Amino acid sequence: MDLRDDLATATLETLPITVAVLDAEGKILLTNQSWREFNPEDGDHVGVDYVATAEMVEDDDEHARQAVEGLESVLDGNRESFELEYPCHTPDEKRWFLMRAFRFTVDDDPRVSVVHLEITDRKLAEIDAESAAERLREEQRMLEHVLERVDGLVQDVTDAAVGAASRDEIERRVCRRLAETDPYVLSWVGRVDVTTRRVSPREWAGRDDVPLEDDELVLSSDETHPAVQALDEGQPRVVQDVTAFDHADRWWPTGAGELFQSVAAIPLEYGDVTYGVLVLFAEEVDAFDQRELLVLESLAGTVATAMNAIEARRMLTTETVVELEAAIEDSSLFVTALANRIGATVTYRGLTYDRDGTALTVFYVNETGGVADVADDLEGVEDASVLSEYEEGTLLELALSDGIVAALADHGGVIQRFDATPEDRVGDLVLQLPNGQSARSVYDLLEERYDRAELISYHESDRPTRTLRDVAAELDSKLTDRQEMALRKSFYADYFEWPRGVSGEELAESMDVSRSTFHQHLRAAQRKLLEELFAVDPTSEG
Missing domain, CATH: 3.30.450.40 (GAF domain)
Incomplete structure (x- = not known):
């Protein structure tokens, strides 16, 4: 035996897979160490008719029948190779193997190599994948049932x-x-x-x-x-x-x-x-x-x-309105927190919304210099910016996570006054509401949110047949979001005063648009406002 044969033999012995070589009759000529160690009590199987051994269990095992047919086909020369996946479970564990048979010749004598590879990990993964796929199919069937129903x-x-x-x-x-x-x-x-x-x-x-x-x-x-x-x-x-x-x-x-x-x-x-x-x-x-x-x-x-x-x-459309006044005492209330921190009066000016639907509340603070920075540091303030600064005060635009102003609007409330002074440490709120039920609902909201909410006054009154709220409702259906924002910002920031409290460039910057775009929005909003006030049909001629 030359060096090449020695190398081949040593390689065969060290392979981590079971290998056997069969002669033309199906008898085992050679096995490697992995084969012998798989069932050590049976010896090396040399001389054993491998096909006959498989035939012994053929009647009870479909995989054995397929193995015999495949091996005989390779031994007879009808095919060059054959492979089969089969289970080989024990009472303690489940195992799967892949058998591969290959035909070759040595000195013109036909030989067949039989290799067994353990594929348990792969089969378990496939089973898990199929189970997951079936669960997904069942989920899909259930979802389709719900949607159909x-x-x-x-x-x-x-x-x-x-x-x-x-x-x-x-x-x-x-x-x-x-x-x-x-x-x-x-x-x-x-x-x-x-x-x-x-x-x-x-x-x-x-x-x-x-x-x-x-x-x-x-x-x-x-x-x-x-x-x-x-x-x-x-x-x-x-x-x-x-x-x-x-x-x-x-x-x-x-x-x-x-x-x-x-x-x-x-x-x-x-x-x-x-x-x-x-x-x-x-x-x-x-x-x-x-x-x-x-x-x-x-x-x-x-x-x-x-x-x-x-x-x-x-x-x-209601002919009556409920006016409610309440005093709110709570350190988390923004108006009182800002008034106490700055030592100045804080007064509500209005509410608008940005393009994302975030409520922006405008307050006037009777103080100048660094007011936005102080407001920005307060709990519940997501963003604070200066709309306009005067000699004696600052107009702030605030995005509040507290959301009390927007919540009052959702209840149908219109804020008439909302202010706080550092001396009182109490927020004074005056609201108009459509009915008594809304008023009770708002008061419950205030009691739930704050340490103390005291009802100061409550009364119902008639209001004119057509109010500014009617005008606002009609305008709301006509104005675009950007037009309304331009109009509100301009009003709150005293853009229409003389001298102006803020420039068009500053307002355009606050809306993140160009100056020309801002003026287009503002002019369109002003035109619609005047049309509503003077009952002008914009589609009429003359």
């Missing part, structure tokens, strides 16, 4: 909410549409009485045999009912199986589980304003999974938005 529901509820003329009509139409959708059997919308804090169903629809709650629902007194939990926490709450719910007997009569199986409550919220709660009963257990809740939350948002629009419209 709610097909048209979203559009119908949106149409019902947007097309309604009153809040009562929204609640009535939405409840009816939801009750018509499987698997829901009852739907009701509840409102909170501001004085008693009780939650009461105002509108409901569904099967007559499904009862409404027997007991009173009172906020913060008993948080076991999902509607109370949803309102207290501002998050959807679900009972997936009423028969396993500890407090079911208190809220629903005995045997209710035969009429419905699960309950969901979703708060109706628009910004900081809560208009009530939507409660749904379903005849199936676990009816409200994450996909279902996403759809219902979207619907609840649409309903609340429509309610807010109706409340705002009602304020524009």
Whole structure:
């Protein structure tokens, strides 16, 4: 045996795979160390008919039958190679192997090499991948089922909410549409009485045999009912199986589980304003999974938005107005914090919004020099900039994370006065609101947010048939966002005074536009304002 043969033999012995060489009859001529170590009790298998051994288990093993057919085909010269993946499990573990057979000749005598590679790691990875793929396919099937079931529901509820003329009509139409959708059997919308804090169903629809709650629902007194939990926490709450719910007997009569199986409550919220709660009963257990809740939350948002629009419209058309004055004492209130830090009076001037919808509040501070830097360091101030600086004061534009000014606007409130002096350490707020309910809602908001909120005065009064608010509402439908911003910034910054408090270049820079673009927005806004004031139809001739 020459060096080449020695090298080949040594290499074969050290390979980390099992190798055997067969003669033309299928008998084993040679095995390597890995082969012998795989089943050491059986020896080296030299002289054993490998094909016959495989045939012994052929009747019981489909993989053995395929191995025999493949090996015989290679031994007969019908094919040059063959491979087969097969399991080789033990009671302790699962294992898989890949067998490969290759035909070759030595001195014109046919030979076949048989190699076995362990592929357990690869097979386990493939099994995991297939399991994950099946889970994804199941998720896709479930999602398609949900989308098919709610097909048209979203559009119908949106149409019902947007097309309604009153809040009562929204609640009535939405409840009816939801009750018509499987698997829901009852739907009701509840409102909170501001004085008693009780939650009461105002509108409901569904099967007559499904009862409404027997007991009173009172906020913060008993948080076991999902509607109370949803309102207290501002998050959807679900009972997936009423028969396993500890407090079911208190809220629903005995045997209710035969009429419905699960309950969901979703708060109706628009910004900081809560208009009530939507409660749904379903005849199936676990009816409200994450996909279902996403759809219902979207619907609840649409309903609340429509309610807010109706409340705002009602304020524009009502003949009476409620004026509320409150004193707020809290170190976190921006106007008092800034007044105390600077030692000067802080007065509210107005509210506008930037292109991203961020509320920008304008305040006049009876002080000059470094006022914006002081404001920027206060908690709750995201950004502070100077719109204009005078000899005795500074006009600030502030983006506030506190959001109290925008929250008051969402409640339908119009700020008449909002100021603070360093001596009093109290913020004085005067608001106009469309009705008593809005006033109570705003006062609740102030009590929840601040350490102390004291009601100073409250009275209702008639207002003229056409007010500046009517004009503002009409203008709001005509002005673009940029035109309104240019007009508001110019007014708040005393651009229309003489001498001007700020230049057009400065205002353009604050809006991140060119000077010519700013003046285009401003001129267009001024034209629309004058058209509204003088009732001029811009499309008329002459």
